Amino acid sequence: MATASPKDNRWMLLSLFFLLLFLGFWALISLNTKIPSPLSVAKVAGEFLAHPFYDNGPNDKGIGILTGYSLLRLSAGFTVGALLGIFWGVVLGLNPMLFKALNPFIQILRAISPIAWMPLLLYSVRDSGVTALLVVIMASLWPTLANTAFGVAHIKKDYINVANILQLNPIAKVMKVVLPAAGPAIVAGLKISMGAAWVAIVPAEALLGSLGLGYFVWNEWNNLSLPSVIFAILLIGIVGVVIDLLFSKLAGKLAYTD
């Protein structure tokens, strides 16, 4: 298969070309419609990014502070969701009978948008901050759980046999054999979870009025300020990519080959 060699940097030029093409199209469309032009968005972006950490009271904070709130919510929710997902994934992966019995429920639950849970969660926990966190947990739980269970269930029988011969206790068996063997599947699940959590966080914050990037989108939408909304869209995308890259780097360190 022909792949670009690491030294071949022409793809960067191509990328730049696509970017310019996109901006050109955008500028052309904005000339004939009321969609804000790239320049007006850049101007708004400049204003927001010039003072990212101002604090004008509980309803108006700088974009840096708001991004911080979202990232904090993401890491807290993702950590809890991932731990729960891995734990139950291992339990189900090692118990084929239980896995089969619960699988239909898991499939139904993971098909539900975490935002759909929001009114019910808010009604039961009665705190919008905790609700937003639970939405993130819900979003990050299922992909990790399903992937972990699948990975654990498909570990080579030899590994388990060796562990049994060595008479490892159950905890050592999980830590030394099961988790490393299912590692790639788990990491793939975690990556999907991270993406899902980031996608869920924006509408959750917008609906709940919890400070963060979602709140920013909603507040600017209230003012029908489309340049600000487009700026927020771009920022959310870029932050999402950065998170994904960092996560891939981390995952690279955990990867192994048979």
Place this chain on the structure above:
Amino acid sequence: MCTSPFCTCPNTKAFDDPFDPEVSLTHTGVGAEKADEARPVQAFSREAAVSRAVESAVVQAVFGGCDHSRRAFLQRVGGAAALGIIGSIFPLDAIKALAQEKSGPPEKKDLKIGFIPITCGTPIIMAEPMGFYAKHGLAGTQVTKAAGWAMIRDWAVAKQVDCAHMLSPMPLALTLGAGAEATPFIMPAIENINGQAITLHKDHKNVKGPQDMKGFTFCVPFDYSMHNMLLRYYLAEGGVDPDRDVKIRVVPPPEMVANLKAKNIDGYLAPDPFNQRAVYEEAGFIFKLSKELWPGHPCCGFAMPAEFAKTMPNSFKAVFNAIVDATLYCSEAKNRKDIAAAVSPRNYLNQPLEVVEQVLLGQYPDGLGNNVNDPERIDFNPMPWQSMAVWILSQMKRWGYLKGEVNYKIVAEQVYLAAGCADLLRARGKSVPDNYYQKYKIMGKEFDPADPEGYIASFAIKRT
């Protein structure tokens, strides 16, 4: 018989426990003499005395001064239970808190108050930057922006905020458990009167009245809103059935403007600045101000769980005073320009100053090429007339939001603290009549708060 708990005649019985069946609240009762002999004289603190007097007044009001039935009732259920029953009907704790002449320092100074970014809530919002909360000892009180009415309702019920900006039907609906779990709420003050409008898409400039609106899609901000009630009333008066001949959707106001621009909807009855915003965005025009339907109608209010007045009576009193002051300040035309500048920034309304000024000053382009000057486009008046509550309940019943028997007067008096607000207004030199039930003329049709059922029956279009 002396019916006033505040009377100063020497043999007043207002300070005896009204929940003791052995006690007579009338001044000449035989039972009273007996009870007085049997009981050592108690020294009441002033606070306890006022509290007692309030309870007596309410008990007398409930039993209409009929001491016989009061005693019979108390003997049957017991004093403590009676206090509970009557307390569950009347906002006893709120009234007690207000009757205390001197109040101590607020139990909580840094209150959290939820608001929706619309001009209706101007007094609640501007009271923070313009220092009205701080002036009444509530330094550190902050207003927090909520994303929508369902959200602010849940914030208030879950006590994530202490008090909240609400649509005037919301505390009634909450107390009755319509559209939510029943939670007793009180509304000490109305915020704005008037200030809403029917906005139509610019293609509908030839529309004259409801008869031309069949098949339209309208938006309102919430089911339990004056917007929904007024739009339904307006359409039905013109022979258009709001449930069958048009579509009415609940949509957040900024989305209404976006939808109007896209011509997904034909119009809306919404709070400002979103009517003026449609003109500003060249998407629509102001068809009719809500004051043309019912001059002086209530819209938004300042509400809180009834429990707040009980657990924090001093904070309750302080915030009530701050809100009444702020609302009166907003009602003065000369202050409106400063207020518009205070509430427009991103922390509060997040709207162009120009649009907020057009709304608050009442000098605005209507989208049809006219520049209108109507200083009463929006006004601010805190008085929560109980007849307003009865009208709202009558319309909730009319359109099927309330089923079965509605005890209009009791609900109105439990939720709308007219007497408390009237006292604060009188203390500020305003004259307020003693009767908190007024008659209204809405689109030429009279509403008599004494006969809400007859009023509902008089409509041709209804869901009862």
